[in-house]
Amino acid sequence: QxxxxxxxxxxxxAKAEPDRQGELLGINQSMQSLGEIIPPFIAGYLNSLNFNLPLLTAAAVTFVAWLLYMKTVREK
Known part of the structure; x- marks a missing residue:
């Protein structure tokens, strides 16, 4: 990070319109904060179900993100 x-x-x-820069930077920071707050709760719940589930879920989400990335790179 x-x-x-x-x-x-x-x-x-650089990409935002000058009158919307503050708004978009605030939204970006809010999403980053949510990204740091929510995953530990999800991982804790998954861990209560099965010790390996948080790691397997993270691997699956990473794999899906990689597939989406590869799809967008090939389309360019």
Whole structure:
């Protein structure tokens, strides 16, 4: 996150309309915060069901993200 956040903020600032930069940067920060808050609760619940389930779920989500990335790269 330390390397990505400044880069994302600069891309958002560069691409956003000047009157919407603050709004979009705020939304970006809110989504980053939710991304740090929600997963531990989900992982804790999955861990209560099965010790290996959080890791398997993370692997599946990462695989789906990779597939989506590969699909978008090939379309360009």
């Amino acid at each position: 330390g390397i990505i956040s400044p880069n994302m903020a600069s891309v958002i600032s």
